[in-house]
Amino acid sequence: MDVLQLLLSGLANGCVYGLVALGFVLIYKATEAVNFAQGDFMMLGAYVMVGLVNPEYLGLNFWLAVPLALLILGALGYLLDLTVIRFMFGQSQTAVVILTIALGYVIRFVAGLIWGHEPVNLHSPLALGDVRMGGVVLSLADIAVIVVTLLMTLFLFQFFQRTKLGLAMQASSQNQMAAYYMGIPVRRVQGAVWALAGVVACVAGILYASKGTLAISAGFIGIKAFAAAVIGGFGSLPGALMGGIIVGVIEPFAARYLPTGYSQIAPYALLILVLVFRPHGLFAQVRVKKV
Amino acid sequence: MRFHFKTSYDQDIRLFPDWWNFSLYAALLLLLLVMPWLIDDFYLGEVTNVLIWSVAGLGLMILTGQTGLVSLGHSAFMALGCYLTVNFMDAGLPFLVAFLLAGVVTGVVGALVALPALKLHGVYLSIFTLALAILADDIIVILDHWTGGVNGIFAPEIWIFGFEINRWAMPASWYYLALGTALFVTLIYRNLLRAPLGRAFAAVRDSEISAQAMGVDVARTKTLAFGFSCAFAGMGGALMGLFAGAFNNETFNFLLAIQLLMMIIIGGLGFIHGAFLGAIVIAFLPQLLAIGTDSLGINSVPGLETGVFGMILIAFILFEPMGLYGRWLKIRTWLELFPFARRDMFRRQKTYLKTERLR
Amino acid sequence: MSLLTLENVTLKFGGVTAVNNLSMSVNEGEVFALVGPNGAGKSTVFNMISRFYTPVRGSIAFDGRDLLACRPSQVPGLGIARTFQNIELFERATVLQNLLVGRHRHRKTTLIEEMLFIGRTREQERQHRHAVEEVIDFLDLQAYRDKMIAGLPYGVRKVVELARALATKPRLLLLDEPASGLSVEETQDMRWWIDDIRRQMGVTVLMVEHDMGLVSKVCDRVLALADGAKLAEGTPAEVQAHPAVIEAYLGTAAISKTANAKGERV
Numbered sequence: 001m002d003v004l005q006l007l008l009s010g011l012a013n014g015c016v017y018g019l020v021a022l023g024f025v026l027i028y029k030a031t032e033a034v035n036f037a038q039g040d041f042m043m044l045g046a047y048v049m050v051g052l053v054n055p056e057y058l059g060l061n062f063w064l065a066v067p068l069a070l071l072i073l074g075a076l077g078y079l080l081d082l083t084v085i086r087f088m089f090g091q092s093q094t095a096v097v098i099l100t101i102a103l104g105y106v107i108r109f110v111a112g113l114i115w116g117h118e119p120v121n122l123h124s125p126l127a128l129g130d131v132r133m134g135g136v137v138l139s140l141a142d143i144a145v146i147v148v149t150l151l152m153t154l155f156l157f158q159f160f161q162r163t164k165l166g167l168a169m170q171a172s173s174q175n176q177m178a179a180y181y182m183g184i185p186v187r188r189v190q191g192a193v194w195a196l197a198g199v200v201a202c203v204a205g206i207l208y209a210s211k212g213t214l215a216i217s218a219g220f221i222g223i224k225a226f227a228a229a230v231i232g233g234f235g236s237l238p239g240a241l242m243g244g245i246i247v248g249v250i251e252p253f254a255a256r257y258l259p260t261g262y263s264q265i266a267p268y269a270l271l272i273l274v275l276v277f278r279p280h281g282l283f284a285q286v287r288v289k290k291v
Numbered sequence: 292m293r294f295h296f297k298t299s300y301d302q303d304i305r306l307f308p309d310w311w312n313f314s315l316y317a318a319l320l321l322l323l324l325v326m327p328w329l330i331d332d333f334y335l336g337e338v339t340n341v342l343i344w345s346v347a348g349l350g351l352m353i354l355t356g357q358t359g360l361v362s363l364g365h366s367a368f369m370a371l372g373c374y375l376t377v378n379f380m381d382a383g384l385p386f387l388v389a390f391l392l393a394g395v396v397t398g399v400v401g402a403l404v405a406l407p408a409l410k411l412h413g414v415y416l417s418i419f420t421l422a423l424a425i426l427a428d429d430i431i432v433i434l435d436h437w438t439g440g441v442n443g444i445f446a447p448e449i450w451i452f453g454f455e456i457n458r459w460a461m462p463a464s465w466y467y468l469a470l471g472t473a474l475f476v477t478l479i480y481r482n483l484l485r486a487p488l489g490r491a492f493a494a495v496r497d498s499e500i501s502a503q504a505m506g507v508d509v510a511r512t513k514t515l516a517f518g519f520s521c522a523f524a525g526m527g528g529a530l531m532g533l534f535a536g537a538f539n540n541e542t543f544n545f546l547l548a549i550q551l552l553m554m555i556i557i558g559g560l561g562f563i564h565g566a567f568l569g570a571i572v573i574a575f576l577p578q579l580l581a582i583g584t585d586s587l588g589i590n591s592v593p594g595l596e597t598g599v600f601g602m603i604l605i606a607f608i609l610f611e612p613m614g615l616y617g618r619w620l621k622i623r624t625w626l627e628l629f630p631f632a633r634r635d636m637f638r639r640q641k642t643y644l645k646t647e648r649l650r
Numbered sequence: 651m652s653l654l655t656l657e658n659v660t661l662k663f664g665g666v667t668a669v670n671n672l673s674m675s676v677n678e679g680e681v682f683a684l685v686g687p688n689g690a691g692k693s694t695v696f697n698m699i700s701r702f703y704t705p706v707r708g709s710i711a712f713d714g715r716d717l718l719a720c721r722p723s724q725v726p727g728l729g730i731a732r733t734f735q736n737i738e739l740f741e742r743a744t745v746l747q748n749l750l751v752g753r754h755r756h757r758k759t760t761l762i763e764e765m766l767f768i769g770r771t772r773e774q775e776r777q778h779r780h781a782v783e784e785v786i787d788f789l790d791l792q793a794y795r796d797k798m799i800a801g802l803p804y805g806v807r808k809v810v811e812l813a814r815a816l817a818t819k820p821r822l823l824l825l826d827e828p829a830s831g832l833s834v835e836e837t838q839d840m841r842w843w844i845d846d847i848r849r850q851m852g853v854t855v856l857m858v859e860h861d862m863g864l865v866s867k868v869c870d871r872v873l874a875l876a877d878g879a880k881l882a883e884g885t886p887a888e889v890q891a892h893p894a895v896i897e898a899y900l901g902t903a904a905i906s907k908t909a910n911a912k913g914e915r916v
Contacts, residue, residue, distance in 0.1 A: 295796075300775070300776045300779040300780065300783075301772075301776070303746070303779060304772060304775045304776065304779070479765055479766070482764065482765055482766060482767040483764060483765060485767070485775070486759065486764035486765075486767065486771060486775070487750075487753075487754055487757045487759065487764065487778075488761070488764050489764075490743075490747055490750055490751050490754070491751070491754065493740060493742065493743050493747065493751075494740055494743075494751045494754075496740075496742070497739075497740035497741050497742055497743065498738045498739070498740055498741075500702070500734075500738055501734060501738035501739070501740075502723075502740075502751070503700075503702075503722040503723045504700055504722065504725070504726065504731075504732050504734075504738075505726060505731075505751050505752055505754055505755075505814065505818065506723055506724075506725075506726035506727055506754045506755035506818065507723055507751065507754050508721075508723045509723065515761070561742065
């Protein structure tokens with residue numbers, strides 16, 4: 001039962017990593033850009049929620065605030081693309097990576113200005129209960145995380161495969177010029193992708209903040225989520241989730257069974273192993289084509 | 292406009308293409324040598340800081356700017372150089388030997404670490420190095436017998452040939468140590484640039500395929516790039532930790548690596564001057580911001596430095612990707628060619644994205 | 651005397667056979683052309699010789715040595731140089747620096763020597779500079795010596811690409827579509843340079859080319875490829891008149907509208 005408890009709470013954490021990783025992979029699949037600020041988006045989403053729901057700010061009803069927060073983050077994502085990312089059209093992938101790293105710094109700074117640097121708790125109904133099943137304890141928030149993550153992954157997977165917009169996104173990431181020729185409004189599609197990534201980050205943020213205390217440094221979860229995305233294979237949505245779950249599950253087991261200090265290194269050691277032996281992740285998406 | 296009328300191959304090979312160029316740098320060197328008599332102790336300390344950042348920056352520059360391998364993990368090598376130096380000194384070696392040996396060992400470790408990463412490209416290499424930097428933080432804590440773990444180490448006394456290098460008793464001593472190291476590293480860098488290996492670095496950066504077709508052993512070149520880069524970074528890290536007086540794993544966390552990368556981009560990627568210019572920005576930004584907030588009457592704003600640093604970097608990436616030195620080159624070219632400078636001389640070719648996932 | 655020999659070489663990408671049981675040999679001192687429609691596998695052959703790809707069957711021998719045992723960066727050391735169809739120059743370097751990279755296989759300095767610029771380094775640099783200057787003279791690139799590749803027009807880049815390959819002092823030069831994108835005058839220049847390369851420098855040339863005019867003026871022998879397999883081999887006139895070649899290029903209806911022996915349209 002001990003193992004099961006570790007497994008389940010690891011699973012819940014892993015789903016948060018997975019959600020943030022989904023955001024990474026979303027942007028990568030559609031624009032081949034890597035958004036190092038995705039974790040900070042998540043943090044921002046959580047703080048926006050705090051700003052809407054907590055009594056010291058606007059004090060709105062939680063369930064009313066959710067769509068509002070999603071809308072705000074989606075709009076922010078779109079605006080970001082409109083004002084900053086579009087100028088990077090045609091520049092190297094590395095430049096975009098560095099840009100998003102700097103963006104993360106700026107987001108953290110602005111969030112600190114608005115909400116301060118003290119840790120804060122989101123007044124979330126999900127934080128209020130526990131469920132006990134057969135000797136295992138899971139908080140409502142944990143269950144919500146797992147359920148929402150699975151639903152989101154399914155939704156996004158179908159979105160990319162079936163809908164026109166999803167296919168347009170895939171097309172513009174595989175060959176921009178050809179996408180242009182086919183009449184795809186590549187820049188607007190890109191804006192939509194960033195908006196979607198913002199929304200996904202917001203969901204992750206709300207769930208994260210329901211599970212525990214929130215601070216500006218929450219954005220650094222992005223790095224673990226990043227490791228998760230790489231482990232799962234950067235172009236694969238289900239892979240991102242799997243990667244997240246793997247990282248999330250490894251952590252509590254490493255903390256329990258490895259000497260102190262070693263548990264921290266588990267996800268990153270795994271990341272390095274994957275990079276060296278299977279650089280395209282455990283669920284690779286690279287195929288060789290005739291040149 | 293200055294024309295270089297060349298009469299011998301040596302003019303291409305020399306470090307300074309002509310007398311004008313040579314006298315400019317000679318004057319700069321003279322200025323640097325007499326600096327302790329020109330400015331007060333506080334600013335001397337700041338300039339020392341600039342020089343130390345430059346050494347680390349040159350390390351990252353030779354890897355990222357010259358060979359095109361983006362590393363987000365150089366804080367790990369800076370830490371390694373620092374801890375090695377102190378441990379060698381504890382083992383009884385004099386400072387200079389310990390310092391240089393630590394640099395060499397860090398370089399070798401860097402080269403070894405590069406071996407599994409040779410086939411990683413682009414973002415994957417960056418992630419690999421970032422993972423290294425994060426691991427380094429934890430490894431330092433685990434190896435606390437040698438590193439002092441979370442408590443850290445106090446910098447030991449430094450004596451070179453009977454002179455003490457002491458930041459508080461004689462700031463000029465630290466200044467000359469940093470200056471000497473910076474000059475040494477710059478000299479090696481410039482020598483490499485005018486030798487086949489430096490050209491191989493640039494070849495690997497610009498086109499790995501044709502570099503191979505020209506006989507450049509890409510694996511060896513990348514390994515050597517890592518070697519030199521980590522050696523320089525190790526030396527920079529040693530100076531940084533020792534200058535600070537005390538250091539622990541926090542001093543060398545991955546944010547340092549990211550700052551280093553941001554710094555050399557602001558300075559100008561691919562240029563030696565870029566490392567120095569970037570170092571000036573990163574060292575003096577806190578001062579400027581302090582003056583700014585004071586004059587506006589605002590109390591200290593937490594995170595202001597890094598936030599503003601991020602904004603500066605974004606501005607550079609969007610409007611001047613060649614950095615400060617790049618902007619200077621454009622201005623100089625415009626002045627030299629006046630009035631014949633063409634408006635789009637430095638315009639980048641627009642490229643359309645083509646996926647890397649189908650090869 | 652055969653310098654380069656391919657025997658029964660086959661290469662597949664997944665389910666697609668790019669090169670199908672190809673055998674050919676290039677003799678020392680000749681100018682040999684590979685022609686064929688797009689997708690015939692010509693550049694793939696080059697990429698195999700450069701060792702970027704490894705054939706699943708067959709052998710490639712250069713001057714009696716098994717080329718398949720070499721890594722790509724060892725190929726120039728044997729004396730094979732190549733140009734690329736989509737110019738792969740080092741954009742952020744000057745023409746001179748690009749050419750100096752061509753001298754990489756001739757370097758004799760050690761790491762320490764280079765790092766401290768001691769010993770043979772300076773003398774070696776002078777020699778490299780001198781050797782590169784000969785190539786610059788040969789191809790009239792003096793005006794562009796210190797210019798960055800990034801600012802140069804296409805025609806000049808093509809010439810620099812050729813210069814860089816020549817700087818390696820090869821025995822066999824692989825030219826991948828040397829005339830593509832060039833104007834009539836530039837193609838004329840290229841024709842005379844290839845001639846000079848063969849006569850003055852004694853370099854064997856293997857080229858992929860679509861411009862049949864250039865091919866018939868400068869090549870000794872031609873091999874026509876289609877779908878990865880040999881269609882015809884012989885002198886330019888023979889190959890151009892070969893019915894299978896005409897069919898592959900122009901279709902069966904065009905057999906009556908052949909080009910004459912000089913490669914000019916009738």
